[in-house]
Amino acid sequence: xxxxxxxxxxxxxxxxxxxxxxxxxxxxxxxxxxxxxxxxxxxxxxxxxxxxxxxxxxxxxxxxxxxxxxxxxxxxxxxxxxxxxxxxxxxxxxxxxxxxxxxxxxxxxxxxxxxxxxxxxxxxxxxxxxxxxxxxxxxxxxxxxxxxxxxxxxxxxxxxxxxxxxxxxxxxxxxxxxxxxxxxxxxxxxxxxxxxxxxxxxxxxxxxxxxxxxxxxxxxxxxxxxxxxxxxxxxxxxxxxxxxxxxxxxxxxxxxxxxxxxxxxxxxxxxxxxxxxxxxxxxxxxxxxxxxxxxxxxxxxxxxxxxxxxxxxxxxx
Numbered sequence: 618x619x620x621x622x623x624x625x626x627x628x629x630x631x632x633x634x635x636x637x638x639x640x641x642x643x644x645x646x647x648x649x650x651x652x653x654x655x656x657x658x659x660x661x662x663x664x665x666x667x668x669x670x671x672x673x674x675x676x677x678x679x680x681x682x683x684x685x686x687x688x689x690x691x692x693x694x695x696x697x698x699x700x701x702x703x704x705x706x707x708x709x710x711x712x713x714x715x716x717x718x719x720x721x722x723x724x725x726x727x728x729x730x731x732x733x734x735x736x737x738x739x740x741x742x743x744x745x746x747x748x749x750x751x752x753x754x755x756x757x758x759x760x761x762x763x764x765x766x767x768x769x770x771x772x773x774x775x776x777x778x779x780x781x782x783x784x785x786x787x788x789x790x791x792x793x794x795x796x797x798x799x800x801x802x803x804x805x806x807x808x809x810x811x812x813x814x815x816x817x818x819x820x821x822x823x824x825x826x827x828x829x830x831x832x833x834x835x836x837x838x839x840x841x842x843x844x845x846x847x848x849x850x851x852x853x854x855x856x857x858x859x860x861x862x863x864x865x866x867x868x869x870x871x872x873x874x875x876x877x878x879x880x881x882x883x884x885x886x887x888x889x890x891x892x893x894x895x896x897x898x899x900x901x902x903x904x905x906x907x908x909x910x911x912x913x914x915x916x917x918x919x920x921x922x923x924x925x926x927x928x929x930x931x932x933x934x
Contacts, residue, residue, distance in 0.1 A: 631760030651768035802832030
Protein backbone atom coordinates (compact mmCIF):
# COMPACT_ATOMS: atom_id res chain seq x y z
CA UNK A 618 0.00 0.00 0.00
CA UNK A 619 1.40 3.40 -0.93
CA UNK A 620 -1.48 5.79 -0.33
CA UNK A 621 -0.57 8.74 1.88
CA UNK A 622 -2.64 10.54 4.46
CA UNK A 623 -3.48 13.32 2.02
CA UNK A 624 -5.09 10.78 -0.32
CA UNK A 625 -7.14 8.68 2.09
CA UNK A 626 -8.54 9.01 5.58
CA UNK A 627 -10.93 6.80 7.51
CA UNK A 628 -12.64 8.82 10.24
CA UNK A 629 -13.83 7.36 13.55
CA UNK A 630 -13.51 10.48 15.72
CA UNK A 631 -16.95 11.95 15.23
CA UNK A 632 -19.13 10.65 12.43
CA UNK A 633 -17.79 7.58 10.64
CA UNK A 634 -16.66 8.72 7.20
CA UNK A 635 -14.31 7.91 4.34
CA UNK A 636 -12.38 10.74 2.72
CA UNK A 637 -9.83 11.33 0.02
CA UNK A 638 -8.43 14.42 -1.65
CA UNK A 639 -11.53 14.80 -3.84
CA UNK A 640 -14.49 13.74 -1.73
CA UNK A 641 -15.86 12.83 1.68
CA UNK A 642 -18.70 10.39 2.22
CA UNK A 643 -20.54 9.17 5.29
CA UNK A 644 -21.07 5.44 5.67
CA UNK A 645 -24.74 4.57 5.38
CA UNK A 646 -26.60 2.46 7.96
CA UNK A 647 -25.60 2.02 11.60
CA UNK A 648 -24.62 -1.68 11.29
CA UNK A 649 -22.31 -0.98 8.33
CA UNK A 650 -20.72 1.88 10.28
CA UNK A 651 -20.31 -0.53 13.18
CA UNK A 652 -18.54 -3.11 11.01
CA UNK A 653 -16.18 -0.47 9.61
CA UNK A 654 -15.48 0.89 13.10
CA UNK A 655 -14.71 -2.58 14.47
CA UNK A 656 -12.29 -3.30 11.62
CA UNK A 657 -10.58 0.08 11.97
CA UNK A 658 -10.19 -0.28 15.74
CA UNK A 659 -8.16 -3.43 15.08
CA UNK A 660 -5.77 -1.37 12.94
CA UNK A 661 -5.42 -3.61 9.93
CA UNK A 662 -5.31 -6.90 11.83
CA UNK A 663 -7.49 -9.90 11.09
CA UNK A 664 -10.82 -9.88 12.93
CA UNK A 665 -12.74 -13.11 13.42
CA UNK A 666 -16.46 -13.47 12.77
CA UNK A 667 -16.98 -14.04 16.49
CA UNK A 668 -15.16 -10.86 17.41
CA UNK A 669 -17.07 -8.82 14.84
CA UNK A 670 -20.39 -10.19 16.09
CA UNK A 671 -19.32 -9.37 19.63
CA UNK A 672 -18.61 -5.81 18.51
CA UNK A 673 -22.08 -5.34 17.06
CA UNK A 674 -24.35 -7.24 19.45
CA UNK A 675 -24.34 -7.85 23.19
CA UNK A 676 -26.32 -11.00 22.48
CA UNK A 677 -25.92 -12.19 18.91
CA UNK A 678 -29.19 -13.13 17.20
CA UNK A 679 -29.55 -16.50 15.50
CA UNK A 680 -29.13 -14.75 12.16
CA UNK A 681 -25.96 -12.92 13.27
CA UNK A 682 -23.59 -14.57 10.77
CA UNK A 683 -25.96 -14.03 7.87
CA UNK A 684 -26.58 -10.43 8.91
CA UNK A 685 -22.87 -9.78 9.34
CA UNK A 686 -22.10 -11.05 5.82
CA UNK A 687 -24.81 -8.72 4.49
CA UNK A 688 -23.35 -5.73 6.35
CA UNK A 689 -19.86 -6.57 5.06
CA UNK A 690 -21.17 -6.79 1.49
CA UNK A 691 -22.75 -3.35 1.88
CA UNK A 692 -19.50 -1.97 3.28
CA UNK A 693 -17.57 -3.39 0.34
CA UNK A 694 -20.04 -1.72 -2.01
CA UNK A 695 -19.47 1.64 -0.34
CA UNK A 696 -15.70 1.15 -0.48
CA UNK A 697 -16.04 0.65 -4.23
CA UNK A 698 -16.89 4.35 -4.61
CA UNK A 699 -13.31 5.05 -3.47
CA UNK A 700 -11.81 2.08 -5.40
CA UNK A 701 -11.02 0.47 -2.05
CA UNK A 702 -13.04 -2.73 -2.34
CA UNK A 703 -9.88 -4.85 -2.54
CA UNK A 704 -8.77 -3.52 0.84
CA UNK A 705 -11.53 -5.53 2.52
CA UNK A 706 -10.19 -9.08 2.65
CA UNK A 707 -12.31 -12.14 3.48
CA UNK A 708 -10.51 -14.72 5.63
CA UNK A 709 -11.12 -18.40 4.96
CA UNK A 710 -10.88 -21.17 7.53
CA UNK A 711 -10.86 -21.03 11.30
CA UNK A 712 -14.42 -19.80 11.47
CA UNK A 713 -13.84 -17.02 8.96
CA UNK A 714 -13.39 -13.31 9.43
CA UNK A 715 -12.32 -10.12 7.71
CA UNK A 716 -9.40 -7.73 7.51
CA UNK A 717 -9.36 -4.13 6.30
CA UNK A 718 -5.96 -3.23 4.89
CA UNK A 719 -5.08 0.24 6.15
CA UNK A 720 -1.91 2.13 6.91
CA UNK A 721 -1.69 3.76 10.36
CA UNK A 722 -1.82 7.32 9.00
CA UNK A 723 -4.98 6.54 7.07
CA UNK A 724 -7.07 6.15 10.25
CA UNK A 725 -7.73 9.27 12.32
CA UNK A 726 -7.98 7.32 15.60
CA UNK A 727 -4.58 5.68 15.07
CA UNK A 728 -2.97 9.00 14.18
CA UNK A 729 -4.66 10.61 17.19
CA UNK A 730 -3.22 8.02 19.59
CA UNK A 731 0.24 8.16 18.01
CA UNK A 732 0.41 11.96 18.22
CA UNK A 733 -0.93 11.86 21.79
CA UNK A 734 1.78 9.39 22.83
CA UNK A 735 4.40 11.56 21.10
CA UNK A 736 3.14 14.64 22.93
CA UNK A 737 3.15 12.85 26.30
CA UNK A 738 6.74 11.72 25.72
CA UNK A 739 7.86 15.23 24.76
CA UNK A 740 6.18 16.64 27.86
CA UNK A 741 7.90 14.10 30.12
CA UNK A 742 11.21 15.09 28.52
CA UNK A 743 10.40 18.78 29.21
CA UNK A 744 10.35 19.67 25.52
CA UNK A 745 7.22 21.73 25.99
CA UNK A 746 7.23 23.36 22.57
CA UNK A 747 7.39 20.00 20.78
CA UNK A 748 4.79 18.63 23.19
CA UNK A 749 2.40 21.47 22.43
CA UNK A 750 2.81 20.95 18.67
CA UNK A 751 2.11 17.20 18.82
CA UNK A 752 -0.84 17.52 21.22
CA UNK A 753 -2.37 20.35 19.19
CA UNK A 754 -2.07 18.28 16.01
CA UNK A 755 -3.64 15.33 17.80
CA UNK A 756 -6.63 17.41 18.91
CA UNK A 757 -6.98 18.76 15.38
CA UNK A 758 -8.14 15.30 14.31
CA UNK A 759 -10.97 15.25 16.87
CA UNK A 760 -14.40 15.96 15.36
CA UNK A 761 -16.59 14.63 18.15
CA UNK A 762 -17.15 11.56 20.34
CA UNK A 763 -15.78 8.42 18.72
CA UNK A 764 -18.02 6.15 16.69
CA UNK A 765 -21.10 8.33 16.43
CA UNK A 766 -24.27 6.59 15.23
CA UNK A 767 -22.66 3.15 15.03
CA UNK A 768 -24.37 -0.10 15.88
CA UNK A 769 -22.17 -1.19 18.78
CA UNK A 770 -22.18 -3.65 21.65
CA UNK A 771 -21.19 -2.66 25.17
CA UNK A 772 -17.75 -4.07 24.37
CA UNK A 773 -17.21 -1.73 21.42
CA UNK A 774 -18.78 1.23 23.23
CA UNK A 775 -16.10 0.74 25.89
CA UNK A 776 -13.45 1.05 23.17
CA UNK A 777 -15.05 4.28 21.96
CA UNK A 778 -15.20 5.55 25.56
CA UNK A 779 -11.47 4.88 25.96
CA UNK A 780 -10.83 7.21 23.00
CA UNK A 781 -13.10 9.85 24.55
CA UNK A 782 -11.16 9.55 27.81
CA UNK A 783 -7.85 9.89 25.96
CA UNK A 784 -9.23 13.04 24.33
CA UNK A 785 -9.76 14.59 27.78
CA UNK A 786 -6.25 13.59 28.82
CA UNK A 787 -4.74 15.14 25.67
CA UNK A 788 -6.59 18.38 26.41
CA UNK A 789 -5.20 18.34 29.95
CA UNK A 790 -1.65 17.68 28.79
CA UNK A 791 -1.91 20.48 26.22
CA UNK A 792 -2.86 22.83 29.06
CA UNK A 793 0.16 21.52 31.00
CA UNK A 794 2.46 22.21 28.05
CA UNK A 795 1.09 25.72 27.62
CA UNK A 796 1.49 26.48 31.31
CA UNK A 797 5.12 25.41 30.87
CA UNK A 798 5.45 27.84 27.96
CA UNK A 799 4.38 30.76 30.16
CA UNK A 800 0.69 31.04 29.36
CA UNK A 801 -1.69 31.45 32.28
CA UNK A 802 -5.05 33.26 32.54
CA UNK A 803 -5.92 32.73 28.87
CA UNK A 804 -6.04 28.98 29.64
CA UNK A 805 -8.77 29.33 32.28
CA UNK A 806 -11.77 28.97 29.87
CA UNK A 807 -10.34 25.71 28.45
CA UNK A 808 -9.66 24.33 31.93
CA UNK A 809 -13.19 25.20 33.07
CA UNK A 810 -14.57 23.47 29.97
CA UNK A 811 -12.63 20.30 30.84
CA UNK A 812 -13.90 20.44 34.42
CA UNK A 813 -17.48 20.88 33.19
CA UNK A 814 -17.10 17.59 31.32
CA UNK A 815 -15.09 15.77 34.03
CA UNK A 816 -15.33 17.60 37.38
CA UNK A 817 -13.43 15.00 39.41
CA UNK A 818 -10.09 15.26 37.59
CA UNK A 819 -7.61 16.64 40.11
CA UNK A 820 -5.13 17.39 37.33
CA UNK A 821 -7.46 20.02 35.90
CA UNK A 822 -8.17 21.50 39.31
CA UNK A 823 -4.40 21.83 39.77
CA UNK A 824 -4.14 23.47 36.35
CA UNK A 825 -6.86 25.95 37.30
CA UNK A 826 -5.02 26.88 40.49
CA UNK A 827 -1.73 27.27 38.65
CA UNK A 828 -3.21 29.28 35.76
CA UNK A 829 -4.75 31.80 38.16
CA UNK A 830 -1.67 32.06 40.34
CA UNK A 831 0.83 32.33 37.50
CA UNK A 832 -1.39 34.99 35.92
CA UNK A 833 -1.12 37.12 39.04
CA UNK A 834 -4.46 36.11 40.56
CA UNK A 835 -3.61 34.37 43.83
CA UNK A 836 -7.19 34.87 45.02
CA UNK A 837 -8.40 32.97 41.97
CA UNK A 838 -6.05 30.08 42.79
CA UNK A 839 -7.40 29.90 46.35
CA UNK A 840 -10.97 30.04 45.03
CA UNK A 841 -10.18 27.15 42.67
CA UNK A 842 -8.84 25.17 45.65
CA UNK A 843 -12.06 25.83 47.56
CA UNK A 844 -14.16 24.66 44.59
CA UNK A 845 -12.01 21.54 44.16
CA UNK A 846 -12.27 20.50 47.81
CA UNK A 847 -16.03 21.12 47.84
CA UNK A 848 -16.53 19.08 44.66
CA UNK A 849 -14.49 16.13 45.89
CA UNK A 850 -15.99 16.20 49.38
CA UNK A 851 -19.64 16.92 48.59
CA UNK A 852 -19.99 14.56 45.63
CA UNK A 853 -17.50 11.80 46.39
CA UNK A 854 -16.73 12.08 50.10
CA UNK A 855 -12.99 12.39 49.35
CA UNK A 856 -10.26 14.68 50.59
CA UNK A 857 -7.89 16.23 48.03
CA UNK A 858 -4.75 14.24 47.25
CA UNK A 859 -1.46 15.03 48.96
CA UNK A 860 -0.18 16.57 45.71
CA UNK A 861 -3.12 18.96 45.44
CA UNK A 862 -2.80 19.92 49.11
CA UNK A 863 0.89 20.66 48.58
CA UNK A 864 0.09 22.86 45.60
CA UNK A 865 -2.37 24.76 47.79
CA UNK A 866 0.37 25.30 50.39
CA UNK A 867 2.72 26.53 47.65
CA UNK A 868 0.10 29.09 46.64
CA UNK A 869 -0.32 30.25 50.25
CA UNK A 870 3.47 30.56 50.63
CA UNK A 871 3.72 32.44 47.32
CA UNK A 872 6.28 29.86 46.22
CA UNK A 873 6.39 30.77 42.54
CA UNK A 874 8.84 28.03 41.51
CA UNK A 875 6.84 25.26 43.18
CA UNK A 876 3.60 26.41 41.56
CA UNK A 877 5.25 26.77 38.17
CA UNK A 878 6.69 23.22 38.27
CA UNK A 879 5.05 21.13 41.00
CA UNK A 880 6.48 17.80 39.80
CA UNK A 881 10.19 18.40 40.24
CA UNK A 882 10.18 19.62 43.81
CA UNK A 883 10.76 16.32 45.63
CA UNK A 884 12.34 14.34 42.81
CA UNK A 885 15.65 16.15 42.41
CA UNK A 886 15.09 16.90 38.76
CA UNK A 887 17.49 19.13 36.91
CA UNK A 888 16.57 21.17 33.85
CA UNK A 889 17.56 18.39 31.46
CA UNK A 890 15.94 15.51 33.29
CA UNK A 891 12.70 13.84 32.28
CA UNK A 892 9.50 14.73 34.05
CA UNK A 893 7.41 11.92 35.56
CA UNK A 894 3.73 11.49 34.84
CA UNK A 895 1.53 13.84 36.89
CA UNK A 896 0.38 12.12 40.08
CA UNK A 897 -3.06 13.65 40.48
CA UNK A 898 -5.17 11.37 38.23
CA UNK A 899 -4.07 8.23 40.08
CA UNK A 900 -7.35 7.88 42.03
CA UNK A 901 -9.67 8.28 39.07
CA UNK A 902 -11.82 5.43 37.82
CA UNK A 903 -13.52 5.25 34.43
CA UNK A 904 -17.22 4.55 34.88
CA UNK A 905 -20.06 5.03 32.41
CA UNK A 906 -17.93 7.15 30.13
CA UNK A 907 -16.95 9.59 32.90
CA UNK A 908 -13.86 10.05 35.01
CA UNK A 909 -14.93 9.56 38.61
CA UNK A 910 -13.37 8.44 41.84
CA UNK A 911 -16.19 6.30 43.15
CA UNK A 912 -18.01 3.12 42.02
CA UNK A 913 -20.87 5.10 40.51
CA UNK A 914 -20.81 8.52 38.94
CA UNK A 915 -22.93 11.08 40.79
CA UNK A 916 -24.48 14.04 39.06
CA UNK A 917 -21.78 16.41 37.96
CA UNK A 918 -21.63 19.74 39.76
CA UNK A 919 -21.66 22.97 37.85
CA UNK A 920 -18.30 24.25 36.65
CA UNK A 921 -16.72 26.72 39.08
CA UNK A 922 -17.17 30.40 38.40
CA UNK A 923 -14.08 32.47 37.77
CA UNK A 924 -13.27 34.89 40.60
CA UNK A 925 -14.40 38.49 40.09
CA UNK A 926 -10.99 40.15 40.30
CA UNK A 927 -7.35 39.28 40.86
CA UNK A 928 -5.67 39.87 44.17
CA UNK A 929 -3.85 43.12 44.64
CA UNK A 930 -0.12 42.79 45.08
CA UNK A 931 3.01 41.65 43.35
CA UNK A 932 2.32 39.16 40.54
CA UNK A 933 4.50 36.05 40.43
CA UNK A 934 7.80 36.47 38.63
